[in-house]
Amino acid sequence: MAPASPDGLNVLILGGGISGLTTALALTKFAPANKVPRIQIFEIRPEPATIGGAVNLTPNALRLLDHLGALPIIRERDYGRTIDYLEVFDVYTGKLAESDFSGPDGKGLGDPPYKALRITRGDSLKGVLTALEQHENITLTCGKRTTKIEETADSVTLTFEDGGSATGELLMGCDGIHSATRLKHVEPERKAVYSGVSNAFGFAPIEKDFQVHFECTAINFARRGMLLTSFFSPKKDTVYVGGLMQVADIGSRDGWKSVGADADKTRADLLDRFADAKIPCIKPLIEKTQDFYLWPVFTLSKFGKWATDRVMLLGDAAHAMPPQGEATGIVFEDTVLFSRCLTRWIEKGRPNTMKEAFDAYEKLRRKRIEAAFEESKDVVRTVSDAGVVGHTIKTYVIPWFLWWTSGNRKKHFIEDVTTVDIGY
Template sequence: MTKPQKAIIIGAGPAGLAAALRLQQYNHISSVVYEIRPKPTTLGGAIGIPSNGLRLLHRLGLYDNIRLRAAETSNLVLHAIKGDVIGKADLTSWSRDKTGFGYLRIQRTSLMDVFYDAARLADIPIHFGKRLVGIVENSDGVTATFDDNTSDTADFLLGCDGIHSAVRKLYVDPNMTPEYSGVVNIFSLLETIMLPQARLSLDGLNATLTTDGLLALCPCTATNEMIYWFFSRQLSMPPGGGGRDGWEEKGKQEVENLKVTLLELLKDTSGEWGDMWKAIINQTNVVKFYPIFRMVLGGQWARGRCLILGDAAHAMQPHASQGVSMALEDVFLLSKLLEIPGRSLEEVYAVYEQKRRPRTDRMSKMAERNGNVRKKTGPWQLWLQECAISGMMSVYNLCRLDRLGIGQKELAYDVEEEEV
């Protein structure tokens, strides 16, 4: 195969811009990025990026700028529904030792600012307001056509356009659609200046299990002036199959009832933790409702000169904080494979899938398991769950099981060590 010279990338999120940067830096392949939104989005809450993703961001040259904008949130603090602390754990003690990186939480808009700045410095063109309507390929290349009657041709095309990927729907695997996970996320970003003094000691991810889901908060800026808080709970799909109108109505109802719901769940929560949450709930004026969808395992990722990456191929529940990291691993493996001489794109994509599927399937199942703590439960079951988790965390810390890498080995994985 003649070495590719140009790529079309659909999607200007982390996956698409990481792909454009890596292909230029390492493979000397130029990319043109097309984004359906009319301008950079201001939507989103905060994103967690563990060790495996941070190491790859460092190799892209982005880590230092991200670190200036992010909070270190490697610690997990679990609070009982009554308010007292029942367990603490360092989520990255072992993986940090192996990789040199911990766990950062950053506002999505701040993360995208870093990516956009890097793309501008690298002179990578990004075209907004481009809705993909067609893909045609032949032996010479692949052509993408957009709804404004413009088109572009390149040696290959990457679909980095998220869980509702147009590349997947139009060309790669039209029959594969996302499925609802059964869990929703209601979240907000809030400035901490008006919160109680306890805000000054906030460290890492602080969580409380309730009878109706998981309630958690963490800082998401380097100076801790902003927190990201969320309520993650099990919720049935709206009547009629969960169309846009059904979800909008259900989301509206959930948001309207949120303060009453949370204050009722926390009525017995006391102390600094209880005071903190009641202040957060009362001071929050804007919340976002987000039903969590995921991709079914086993879908098609490649067709001809086209490959889908990141959430377009293997969107998973966010309960393992691996969305960005999985996309980065995709990008780095593809980049490595493209440097091997003598392989056709078909062969490159085949090896790519062989190497990536076991890893992404494993992480998707982990995220699904982690989501189980969002399910509804009764008061006695919650108490038993708190006791069990407290006991496990105590044994983990007392026996220093972190030294064995238990629960952290996936975070030390290095995709560039894959034999290809």
């Protein structure tokens, strides 16, 4: 791959997770051929975090991973399991609905067609990291904690806890919900707020003759939460089990860590919520799950500041919200659309200031993010504790809601933001 060009931008990225890595790939892919940026990524952890649960990569997410060169690597390594359709169950009465990814001819959605992929966060990150290694213009440095961000009319400088520093023309804050970029520079007063729900997840090894009630992925609604059960590899020898449920605020990050470290307590809580399910495999799957983790879901307010003159927030750093089925795809769209706006500004000869490209991106993106934020509120309501009557109403509403919103979902799934008109 081509090295950085002397005429390319000098870009700093805070955050070595999926958002920061795909931002680096997108800025490289969409840069003018003779102006490839020099990109330095700084991650606070001692190494990229390849642990975590299993995520659903929707067709639009896979399309963008393909554009960025990561999907072929994921396919070659046989990471993940393809989802033709997602099944929705009431744990007491049975199947409620399906959400289809296979398209009218069974090949997927869009042109070219893509289905969905259930994959661990670790495997998806490994695929992106391997794609990143093919670009000489990108470097990733781990173990860097940012203590100060200073911005001038011409540059942005990061100062690190170890005494080092880095200076660039552009800083991308891709450092998640507790973003140092946002809290130290862009909008310090905009802090993460606990949503009221948490995700308890782990992995359950199963025997070959173990019977499950789903083809690949099932969302199982109960009176006191929602349990996701899914295969995530072609072997089908392990099931991802994740419970999204209403949990009282513990009040501190250390408190959450302490409670989350007690896997037996988390398992007991899940059994208390879901063991009365009439679906036979639910209780044994919870019992078989190893090393449960409890992950509180934090959010940001719907509106907020995304940028200064030379600093831009992307992904959860800008607009964290409860999971609503398309979160990862939204992050990938952020990175590609921002990169296209920045490239257009460069191609126009860098008129005025870089903020012109930032404003174009925000004008393009705000409406979509605000709509997704409203959708995420429905998730919180749906997984919150309910009595028998409330849950019964929920089982009638969910199929109707999936039908009512299917058109918008399909529109998002087939959209290719690498070619959509960015209006700039």
